[in-house]
Amino acid sequence: MNNSKKLRPGEKVFSFILIIFSAILFLESYRISGFKGLTTSGAMPMFASTLMFISSIFIFLKTLKKDPKTKFNLVNVIQYLLPKQLIFFSALILVYVLAIPYFGFTLCSGIFLIISILTLWNKGVLWSLTVSIFSVTLIYFLFRIVFQVILPSGSFWS
Amino acid sequence: MEGLIYFTTAWLDPYLMLLTAIGTFAGIYVGAIPGLSVTMTVSILISFTFKWDVNDALALIAGIYVGGVYGGGRTAILLNIPGAPSAIATAFDGYPLAKKGLAGEAIGLTTVMSFIGGMVGILTLAIAAPIISDFAIKFTSREYMLLGIIGVLLIGTLSGESFAKGALAGALGVMIGMIGLDPMTAKARFTYGSINLMGGVPYIVAMIGFFGVTEALVQLDNLKLPYVKQKISKIIPNWSDVKKYFKLALKSSGLGTLIGALPGTGGDIAALIAYDQAKRTTKNPEVPFGSGAKEGIIAPETANNSAIGGAFIPMLTLGIPGDAVTAIIIGALYIHGLKPGPLLLTETPHLFWFIVGNLTLANIFLLIFGLTGVRIFTKIVECPKGILIPLIIVLSSIGAYAIQNNPIHIAWALGFGIFGYILRKYGFAVGPIILGVILGPMIDSNYRRAMLGADQNIGQFFIDLITNPISCVLIIFLLIMIGSQITFVKDRVSKLFQK
Numbered sequence: 324m325n326n327s328k329k330l331r332p333g334e335k336v337f338s339f340i341l342i343i344f345s346a347i348l349f350l351e352s353y354r355i356s357g358f359k360g361l362t363t364s365g366a367m368p369m370f371a372s373t374l375m376f377i378s379s380i381f382i383f384l385k386t387l388k389k390d391p392k393t394k395f396n397l398v399n400v401i402q403y404l405l406p407k408q409l410i411f412f413s414a415l416i417l418v419y420v421l422a423i424p425y426f427g428f429t430l431c432s433g434i435f436l437i438i439s440i441l442t443l444w445n446k447g448v449l450w451s452l453t454v455s456i457f458s459v460t461l462i463y464f465l466f467r468i469v470f471q472v473i474l475p476s477g478s479f480w481s
Numbered sequence: 482m483e484g485l486i487y488f489t490t491a492w493l494d495p496y497l498m499l500l501t502a503i504g505t506f507a508g509i510y511v512g513a514i515p516g517l518s519v520t521m522t523v524s525i526l527i528s529f530t531f532k533w534d535v536n537d538a539l540a541l542i543a544g545i546y547v548g549g550v551y552g553g554g555r556t557a558i559l560l561n562i563p564g565a566p567s568a569i570a571t572a573f574d575g576y577p578l579a580k581k582g583l584a585g586e587a588i589g590l591t592t593v594m595s596f597i598g599g600m601v602g603i604l605t606l607a608i609a610a611p612i613i614s615d616f617a618i619k620f621t622s623r624e625y626m627l628l629g630i631i632g633v634l635l636i637g638t639l640s641g642e643s644f645a646k647g648a649l650a651g652a653l654g655v656m657i658g659m660i661g662l663d664p665m666t667a668k669a670r671f672t673y674g675s676i677n678l679m680g681g682v683p684y685i686v687a688m689i690g691f692f693g694v695t696e697a698l699v700q701l702d703n704l705k706l707p708y709v710k711q712k713i714s715k716i717i718p719n720w721s722d723v724k725k726y727f728k729l730a731l732k733s734s735g736l737g738t739l740i741g742a743l744p745g746t747g748g749d750i751a752a753l754i755a756y757d758q759a760k761r762t763t764k765n766p767e768v769p770f771g772s773g774a775k776e777g778i779i780a781p782e783t784a785n786n787s788a789i790g791g792a793f794i795p796m797l798t799l800g801i802p803g804d805a806v807t808a809i810i811i812g813a814l815y816i817h818g819l820k821p822g823p824l825l826l827t828e829t830p831h832l833f834w835f836i837v838g839n840l841t842l843a844n845i846f847l848l849i850f851g852l853t854g855v856r857i858f859t860k861i862v863e864c865p866k867g868i869l870i871p872l873i874i875v876l877s878s879i880g881a882y883a884i885q886n887n888p889i890h891i892a893w894a895l896g897f898g899i900f901g902y903i904l905r906k907y908g909f910a911v912g913p914i915i916l917g918v919i920l921g922p923m924i925d926s927n928y929r930r931a932m933l934g935a936d937q938n939i940g941q942f943f944i945d946l947i948t949n950p951i952s953c954v955l956i957i958f959l960l961i962m963i964g965s966q967i968t969f970v971k972d973r974v975s976k977l978f979q980k
Contacts, residue, residue, distance in 0.1 A: 331906070331907060331908075334907055337903075337907050338907075341649070345649075348656060351671060352656075355668065355670055356668070360937060361932050361937050361939060361942075362929040362932045362933055362937060363666075364663040364665070364666050364668040364670055365670070366928075366929070367655070367659060367921070367924065367925040367928060367929075368655075368656060368659045368670060368671075371652040371653075371655040371656050371659070371917075371921070372652070372656060374648060374649075374651075374652040375649050375652040375653060375656070378645040378646070378648045378649035378652065379645075379649055381643075381645040382643070382645050382646060382649065385643065385645070403906070404903060404906060406701075406702065408701050408704065409698060409701050409702075409902075412698070412701060412870075413698075413899060416874060416895055417895075419874075419878075420878070420888075420891050420892050420895055423878070423888055423891065424888045428878075428879070428882070432875045432878075432879075435871065435874070435875065436871050436872070436875060439870070439871035439874075440867055440868055440871055442867075443701075443704060443866070443867035443868075443870060443871065444865055444867025444868055445867065446867075454868055458868075458872060458875070462875065462876070462879065466879055466883065472879070472882075472883040472886075473886055474879070474882075475882065475888055
């Protein structure tokens with residue numbers, strides 16, 4: 324196991340959030356059947372969330388022992404967790420996922436591939452367009468024709 | 482003699498041979514492409530092969546199964562993305578080997594060892610099926626529960642930064658696996674009135690999200706780094722290497738076949754346990770485990786392929802599926818009017834021997850395709866990250882959607898992917914989450930059956946666990962596994978030995 328001794332930006336806060344998250348999960352598990360019995364629907368979720376809670380306390384205590392090279396700084400945390408490229412790409416994925424039910428898989432995937440390849444590859448519009456069209460055609464052939472997967476056609480067109 | 486005739490059916494019929502070859506070839510790619518899974522492909526295949534002759538359908542399915550289990554290891558080595566849960570352990574040492582420029586050697590070695598593992602599994606299926614199924618039938622809910630817990634916690638000890646992080650991730654996976662209607666009481670768990678959550682989270686969606694999407698997002702961090710081309714200089718492994726690791730391969734094959742024969746515990750657990758065993762028993766590996774030890778790829782890859790033969794044992798002799806794929810194959814056999822179970826061997830021996838012969842043939846094709854198509858295959862990996870990352874997202878989306886034709890699953894996969902990315906940034910491994918999702922429902926149902934068997938008396942439940950020899954052995958294994966990860970226990974034990 325690779326034990327990182329240096330504290331990562333926001334690691335302490337994240338570990339604390341995990342304790343809260345585990346506690347909420349335990350309460351939600353308790354709400355399923357309470358303490359009515361040992362074989363109820365909520366028994367296993369309560370066991371699992373208890374394990375999560377105990378583990379998260381251990382993780383938090385371990386982060387307290389780590390050597391903090393940098394003090395908590397929101398800008399540092401954002402830079403570490405969410406670099407600009409990731410924010411842009413995640414937003415693009417979100418739009419892609421939301422657009423699929425309306426405009427269909429093929430068109431959305433084509434546009435998603437063109438924009439993302441153009442941004443991430445930096446080889447120009449023509450190359451991005453060629454690679455994207457080729458990829459979408461191949462995916463369509465493989466999934467729609469070979470594997471007979473019914474791809475979302477999009478409610479907008481119907 | 483009759484058995485031999487049935488065994489060679491697929492070998493003598495060119496059409497059946499072609500179907501097996503196509504199945505194996507396609508299976509390697511299905512297993513390797515992130516977003517595609519053997520379970521999904523076999524399910525889709527059954528939807529249009531039920532009109533076929535049973536032998537034709539089985540030939541294609543067996544090929545995909547054998548090729549798919551092997552194919553998962555290829556992307557684990559080349560991309561650090563296990564194509565299937567059974568290849569999770571392969572990535573631990575496979576990817577470091579690829580980064581050292583030994584991808585070809587690693588793939589060649591895993592191909593030969595997968596072939597050996599597969600043959601051991603099939604041989605066991607043919608010879609010792611009744612004996613192993615007799616042993617597996619003795620397992621009760623208690624043992625299955627313990628096996629599930631071992632499976633989830635085992636990966637926690639093998640990956641990530643600490644046991645606590647592994648345990649948290651595994652428990653989180655179990656929680657995700659609990660979402661939906663309780664199969665025993667139909668009570669809703671964590672559904673919050675949403676119809677989409679009633680059916681639960683398909684583990685393939687979670688797998689695609691936590692492995693495919695997370696990996697794509699992690700790759701974004703290293704986008705500006707020059708792409709390290711995987712050097713494929715040599716594929717056929719050295720005879721000396723095969724000879725050197727043959728003993729380990731045989732040991733892992735035996736373990737894999739045995740675990741594969743236990744219903745519900747397929748190649749994924751077999752590979753993890755074999756990896757753990759190799760790590761514990763290899764005294765002087767050339768390089769430490771986790772940084773490119775050949776033993777670290779041989780053990781899991783041999784075990785998961787040998788588990789195929791093992792998984793067929795309870796399926797054909799007891800009618801109980803050994804893993805998810807054999808569960809689907811049972812469905813296919815029912816569609817064709819056959820009843821897998823104790824009577825299958827006496828009523829339709831031709832079918833049993835046909836399956837054995839067909840699996841052997843698929844295994845031979847695996848060796849051929851595995852050693853010849855590596856360079857073409859690796860071209861995918863040499864694809865620039867700027868193309869690869871968007872393609873992984875699109876393939877992951879289509880894979881998540883295709884399971885139930887539900888667009889919401891695409892959103893789930895991407896949500897899991899972003900969550901997995903944050904977890905990885907803070908040193909959590911995503912492997913235990915997936916194992917938790919897959920094994921959580923199994924642990925839950927078996928725990929409740931075992932507790933009901935003890936009349937809901939917690940004292941009796943623990944007495945049963947300790948007094949039953951099989952449970953007792955598993956409990957000891959579990960305690961050793963946990964104890965070996967706790968610093969306090971480790972220090973005490975080492976001091977004790979020093980004295």
